[in-house]
Amino acid sequence: MSQAPDPACPLLLQGLSRPLDVDVAKWDRLLRLARRTGLHARLAETHLDGDVTLADPVRRHLLSAKRVAEFRTQMVRAELFRLAPLCRGDFPVVVLKGGAYILQERRLSRGRFVSDVDLLVPQSQLRTMEERLRQAGWQTAPLDPYDERYYRDWSHETPPMRFPGRTLEVDLHHALTPVTGRLAFNPQCLFETIRLVTGSPFHVLAPEDQVLHACLHCFQDGDLELRVREVVDIDGLVRELAPEPKFWDQLVRRAGRLGLERPLWYGLSFARLWLGCPIPEQVLAGLPAPSRGTTWIMDRLVPLAMLPPDPDYPEPAKVRWARRAMLARYHLQRMPAGMLVPHLARKVLRRTLARHVGSEAEENNGA
Amino acid sequence: MPDTSYRIVDVGAARIAVASPLIEFHHQLNLVYPHQRDGGGDVPFADIRVALTPGSKLRFWGRQVRLWSESQAPFEPYPIGSALPLFEWGSNWLLSQRLNAYLLLHAGVVARGDQAVILPAQPGSGKSTLTCALHLAGWRFFSDEFGVIDMERGLVLPMLKPAALKNASIEVIRQHTNAVLGPVFSGTRKGDVAHFVPDKESFEERRTGAHPHMVVFPRYVAGAPLRCLPVPPTEAVMRIGLNSFNYQTLGPLGFDAAVRIARQARAYDLSYGDLNDALACIETLFDQTP
Numbered sequence: 001m002s003q004a005p006d007p008a009c010p011l012l013l014q015g016l017s018r019p020l021d022v023d024v025a026k027w028d029r030l031l032r033l034a035r036r037t038g039l040h041a042r043l044a045e046t047h048l049d050g051d052v053t054l055a056d057p058v059r060r061h062l063l064s065a066k067r068v069a070e071f072r073t074q075m076v077r078a079e080l081f082r083l084a085p086l087c088r089g090d091f092p093v094v095v096l097k098g099g100a101y102i103l104q105e106r107r108l109s110r111g112r113f114v115s116d117v118d119l120l121v122p123q124s125q126l127r128t129m130e131e132r133l134r135q136a137g138w139q140t141a142p143l144d145p146y147d148e149r150y151y152r153d154w155s156h157e158t159p160p161m162r163f164p165g166r167t168l169e170v171d172l173h174h175a176l177t178p179v180t181g182r183l184a185f186n187p188q189c190l191f192e193t194i195r196l197v198t199g200s201p202f203h204v205l206a207p208e209d210q211v212l213h214a215c216l217h218c219f220q221d222g223d224l225e226l227r228v229r230e231v232v233d234i235d236g237l238v239r240e241l242a243p244e245p246k247f248w249d250q251l252v253r254r255a256g257r258l259g260l261e262r263p264l265w266y267g268l269s270f271a272r273l274w275l276g277c278p279i280p281e282q283v284l285a286g287l288p289a290p291s292r293g294t295t296w297i298m299d300r301l302v303p304l305a306m307l308p309p310d311p312d313y314p315e316p317a318k319v320r321w322a323r324r325a326m327l328a329r330y331h332l333q334r335m336p337a338g339m340l341v342p343h344l345a346r347k348v349l350r351r352t353l354a355r356h357v358g359s360e361a362e363e364n365n366g367a
Numbered sequence: 368m369p370d371t372s373y374r375i376v377d378v379g380a381a382r383i384a385v386a387s388p389l390i391e392f393h394h395q396l397n398l399v400y401p402h403q404r405d406g407g408g409d410v411p412f413a414d415i416r417v418a419l420t421p422g423s424k425l426r427f428w429g430r431q432v433r434l435w436s437e438s439q440a441p442f443e444p445y446p447i448g449s450a451l452p453l454f455e456w457g458s459n460w461l462l463s464q465r466l467n468a469y470l471l472l473h474a475g476v477v478a479r480g481d482q483a484v485i486l487p488a489q490p491g492s493g494k495s496t497l498t499c500a501l502h503l504a505g506w507r508f509f510s511d512e513f514g515v516i517d518m519e520r521g522l523v524l525p526m527l528k529p530a531a532l533k534n535a536s537i538e539v540i541r542q543h544t545n546a547v548l549g550p551v552f553s554g555t556r557k558g559d560v561a562h563f564v565p566d567k568e569s570f571e572e573r574r575t576g577a578h579p580h581m582v583v584f585p586r587y588v589a590g591a592p593l594r595c596l597p598v599p600p601t602e603a604v605m606r607i608g609l610n611s612f613n614y615q616t617l618g619p620l621g622f623d624a625a626v627r628i629a630r631q632a633r634a635y636d637l638s639y640g641d642l643n644d645a646l647a648c649i650e651t652l653f654d655q656t657p
Contacts, residue, residue, distance in 0.1 A: 061465065064467035
């Protein structure tokens with residue numbers, strides 16, 4: 001019978017911080033779970049240079065993952081190199097998440113797969129930056145007017161841009177949260193504490209804002225499918241930043257100011273639960289926890305949605321339901337119901353139409 | 368995927384585990400992997416695990432089969448009778464994604480003793496046909512698709528899967544009295560496909576690598592005369608890189624490996640219209656190459 005989450009998940013999470021001494025049969029399963037969640041290159045980081053003896057095929061798979069991650073990292077560096085001339089000093093260009101971890105040479109950037117470059121600019125400069133990207137050759141995939149308006153008016157980013165012939169997408173943000181969402185805050189205050197990365201024209205968020213952004217991204221984004229790697233990001237950031245003086249004070253104060261205490265509570269709780277992240281008791285106790293009912297529900301749904309199920313089977317129904325529930329929660333936080341219902345109705349209708357027309361076309365081809 | 372008793376297919380450079388409730392698929396698999404008996408060892412590890420599962424019986428346009436890997440079906444389904452081509456194609460794709468510990472060339476490979484001839488080429492250049500013909504002429508079969516370069520040991524490793532012959536190539540190879548071919552699958556995405564089965568000796572030596580001795584970039588051109596020109600090492604490096612699945616991903620490692628091959632092995636560009644001419648030419652070059 002298929003199990004969700006897979007019983008080997010705790011072992012996978014353990015292996016992210018210290019080398020495991022397990023047999024090849026266990027490794028076979030661990031690698032499959034890690035591949036499914038994009039954590040295999042992280043396993044490589046803890047296992048390849050250590051004292052642990054690995055069977056040849058296991059070592060080869062870890063090496064393979066490490067090389068792909070290094071290649072992607074190199075691609076991000078190359079993209080940032082090409083973006084650098086677009087930073088002309090008239091307004092700050094902030095690199096977010098993966099790109100920022102690489103720029104700052106953070107430990108957690110090693111073995112982390114990056115798929116796009118996220119940039120944040122002041123809202124008043126969004127058009128200018130977009131225009132600069134266009135002038136320099138980046139292009140947007142054509143969108144219909146509805147999608148265009150969705151991005152412009154309701155979202156917190158512009159449609160993804162890409163330089164022809166390159167694989168990485170550049171996402172241009174003017175906020176960290178959808179402007180219509182319940183957690184929306186004025187991004188202006190982020191710019192008050194940004195830091196210039198030495199030797200580059202780019203800025204990054206203040207350390208505590210990086211943690212808050214990771215929490216926001218992890219727990220407020222879609223159906224949370226296999227998002228465990230984002231909890232791993234939160235854990236990595238916290239472990240790296242916690243030794244700084246006053247880190248916890250600043251983090252909690254900042255979360256209060258931006259109204260992000262709830263996402264922070266979730267992020268820290270799951271980082272501690274799953275990865276043993278060293279978080280002082282008074283920090284979690286000091287944050288307003290969700291109600292006992294909500295906690296009970298989230299404790300059941302989050303592992304189902306985020307951790308990988310048995311890879312031998314298609315995802316079981318309870319996993320799909322958990323993701324649907326998380327998606328519903330996300331949509332409700334993203335838009336007021338009065339906007340959400342027409343938006344979703346429209347999406348469902350279009351998808352159904354596309355599927356209908358699409359499948360007919362496919363079958364005609366086959367016939 | 369109700370039945371997950373996996374069957375291990377050991378192809379030398381990799382181990383593939385496959386589960387399927389489709390009896391016909393297992394028959395097809397037995398035909399093209401006839402030497403694979405006990406699963407090739409008792410190591411409970413596979414480089415890829417896939418399941419081939421049938422779709423609904425009630426589908427109006429005919430029943431289909433899907434390939435699953437880690438709870439996902441990454442490819443479009445095939446007609447139910449074509450499970451074998453789906454398995455071969457899908458497992459090749461997964462292997463090309465996962466074996467970045469090696470430099471993976473898009474190449475046919477054969478060997479004599481411990482000296483290998485690598486035949487890197489784009490799809491449609493006749494690489495599979497030439498590889499099979501060389502094998503039928505007495506060369507040891509490594510692969511018609513993957514030149515697996517073990518960069519640490521400087522060896523090319525066998526990936527002993529059946530060769531997927533397409534369209535006209537099927538009859539060309541079938542003419543040979545010793546050729547063993549699986550069933551013909553008509554009208555797949557790549558036209559008609561039949562799988563050529565390498566001999567037992569090649570299979571039994573699938574864990575023994577060989578040194579790159581010669582690189583031949585083959586190109587079949589209908590009706591063209593035989594033309595064989597040496598390729599200078601600098602150009603060979605670039606062409607090896609171009610005919611690779613993961614040269615770019617490996618960065619400097621891939622470059623170093625390609626340079627090493629180009630220094631070690633003589634390279635030739637071979638275009639031909641007659642398969643026998645090409646075989647004779649490769650024989651001669653092999654004997655002449657120091």
